[in-house]
Amino acid sequence: MLQIAGWKRVLILLVCLAGIALSLPNVFYGRVEAYNDAARLVEAGGQPDAEQTAALEGWPDFLPSGLMNLGLDLRGGAHLLAEVQLxxxxxxxxxxxxxxxxxxxxxxxxxxxxxxxxxxxxxxxxxxxxxxxxxxxxxxxxxxxxxxxxxxxxxxxxxxxxxxxxxxxxxxxxxxxxRATDDRTMQQSLEIIRRRVDEAGTREPTIQRQGADRILIQVPGIGSATELKELIGTTARLTFHSVVRRTSDGAERGNADELLHPSMDAADGGLFYVLDRTPVVTGDDLVDSQPAFDQNGLPAVTFRFNPSGARAFGVWTTQNVGQPFAIVLDEEVITAPVVREAITGGSGQITGSFTVEEANRLAILLRAGALPAEMEFLEERTIGPELGQDSIDAGQIAAIIALAAVLAFMVLSYGLFGIFASVALAINIALIFGVLSLIGGTLTLPGIAGIVLTIGMAVDANVLVFERIREELKTAKGPARAIELGYERALSAIVDANITTFIIATILFTLGSGPVRGFAVTLGIGILTSVFTAIFVTRLLVVFWFERRRPKTIEV
The missing domain is CATH 3.30.1360 (Gyrase A; domain 2)
Structure with missing residues (x-):
């Protein structure tokens, strides 16, 4: 008999409802995105302003708020290809x-x-x-x-x-x-760039090594390639040196143990510092850095050393009370205060002619760490959100046309059973977006192509089942038995066809990169949801209808 256990029915319905609920926030993308940003601010202990408070009230707390991320080609953003000077x-x-x-x-x-x-x-x-x-x-x-x-x-x-x-x-x-140094340098550069981009609060960046000495950086949602370069394009190399002497001669040459660096402070009027070449401590010993204000209310940056850095700095300051030391950032002396007393606590403050924005950016760079080498940008592109919106609109049109064509074909070919398949197809699309939202997946333009392809593939399983039911009806076994046998005997063909496609999607994801992986993700998720809706959802709809109508004959 055509039966589905009660617990199976409940489970199928719960999965469908969960998928619809998880996909719902993507219908109100802008509102939910603002809600998430405001919620993160509150979790971090910040105070929301009026606009952020309105955003918190704009989405119910009891509803899911997970969103699928939009890729660079949909959201707009910046693309850089950098060469590390090893x-x-x-x-x-x-x-x-x-x-x-x-x-x-x-x-x-x-x-x-x-x-x-x-x-x-x-x-x-x-x-x-x-x-x-x-x-x-x-x-x-x-x-x-x-x-x-x-x-x-x-x-x-x-x-x-x-x-x-x-x-x-x-x-x-x-x-x-x-060779080992090259490899470590590239790994360190990748990690530091990723941390700097994450500190700026961007979503789903693509940061990957290309070749021996190049790094591909794609960040959706950032304003321009110039802004991205400002964030990651400096080494932010912080060092602390003993001051040998000051000079106004920028061409003065010391011995091989000395360095000559200009002062960053315009108030020094072209002053240069002669420093010991070997630093007392470096920015590698920093464990934290935050924007702050000094005793005069001017923007500053606080820092804190790790135990080894604090120990080395404490020993040096103890031995050099009354002597100046220079804080050098990217070969410019930010400030050169005199050691008034031993600094053994492992923390300090950098002051200079900073604006609030400069102090915040410097704190981010120092907190993320110093890039081990300079980078030369070989390629840079800014992709505007208008282009991304055009891609989204084109993808929507393609999806709507594909969906309408498939629905028309199914209804005209299979009548009422085609309507059941169409309902399952709509649930299938909701499940795809729900899974992408749940895992924080990124939707790209090739990903939209994967969804459109899934729409076409999703009804294949139903076609196999319905055609098999037609064959069983010819043996006059009755509608209930024909439907049951149709699903049982079409199952192996459905599984075989989708397993081979899923293997291809897995290979594309494993070996591909960028757009190829975006296509593979949506294709793989679409295969899983398509099998689920074809085998379980469509069958459940047929069972509900059959139990209510109890037809003596059916037409498929």
Missing amino acids: ADVYESRLDGYWPEVRDALRDVRDQVGTIRRQDAPPGELRVRIGEPAGMETALAAVRALAQPVASLTGVGATDIAVRAEGDVIVVTLSEEEA
Whole structure:
């Protein structure tokens, strides 16, 4: 007999109602989006203004508020392709080796004589010794500093290569360490860019590595490519240095242990600072940074070090009370206060000629961390929301035409059973949007194509069932038995056809990227919901009708 257990009926109805409820917020996208933004502000402890309060009241709390995200091609936004300057990292790495090399050579000074760092091309550390006869001793002392390469591809190798050129020791990174450094730099750049974009509150950015040294960045909803570049395009390299002296001569050259940086503060009138090359602490030791106001009510930025940074800064300030130290951001001295007392708490404040917006942006950059290397932007595009709206409108028209054509075909071909299939198709579309909202999926223009394709594919299962019912009716087994056998004997064909399509969708998602993955997501979800509605929802509608009407004969 044509029967469905009571608990199965309840479960099918609950799934359908849940899908409709989850998809409902997308019908009121702008209102729900404003509600979500205001709700996040309240959760973070902020005070909503009048507009945000109205947004909170504009959507009932008891209804779902999850939205599917709109991709770059629908929402508009910015697209950047950046090339990471990996060679910059080599220079900073070798600068970090200099104190260790100097101390190692000082231990054998009686054999190597004087020790003086020389100017060197990028990627090299060059040290001249006073006694060339002691070169072998010097090389052995420096080579003893080498450490194993921390990567699977560099097993057995050390991180530095040391050679002699006359009376000069040349230190470079080994090939294995250079490869490991490149990989770490790219991974760090990806993570920091992602954190900076997330700090700005954008939705569903696409940030992925392309090739050996390039990063693709796509951020929906941001105003322009220029705005995105301002957010991620600076290294925000923060360092704290001892001040050797001040000068007004921007062309003054110190020795190899010193740096010359201009003052960022216009009030200093072209003042330059000569600093120790090796920083006391760096921005890598920062664990938090927030915008604030100083004692004069001017915008400032507070910061807090991790334990190792706090310890190093505390030791240095204890030994240098009364001496100035410079806070350097991107090779410009923000401020150079005098140490009045030891700073052992691990926190401090950066003041300067900031606006509120600049202080907030600087806090975001420092909190997200410093990019390990500069980036050169090879490609940048701004996609306006008007273009996205055009895409949405075109997708809607395509979906409506496809839906109308499928509904007309089903009703004309199968009559009342075609109407049941059409109702199930509408529920199927609601389930697709409901699942996308539940998982926070991103809808792109190819994703809309996947939905349109799903609309056409969704009735295939019903066609198989209905045709099978027609065949069973010819054997005069009665309508109830014919419907039951139609569903049972069409099931294997339905499952086989959809499994093969789902495998293709899985491969597209796994191996594809960007638009291809967007298409694969909606196609895969559409396959699952289509099978569910064809096997369960349509059958449940037929059962409800049959139990109410009890027809002696049926026409499919």
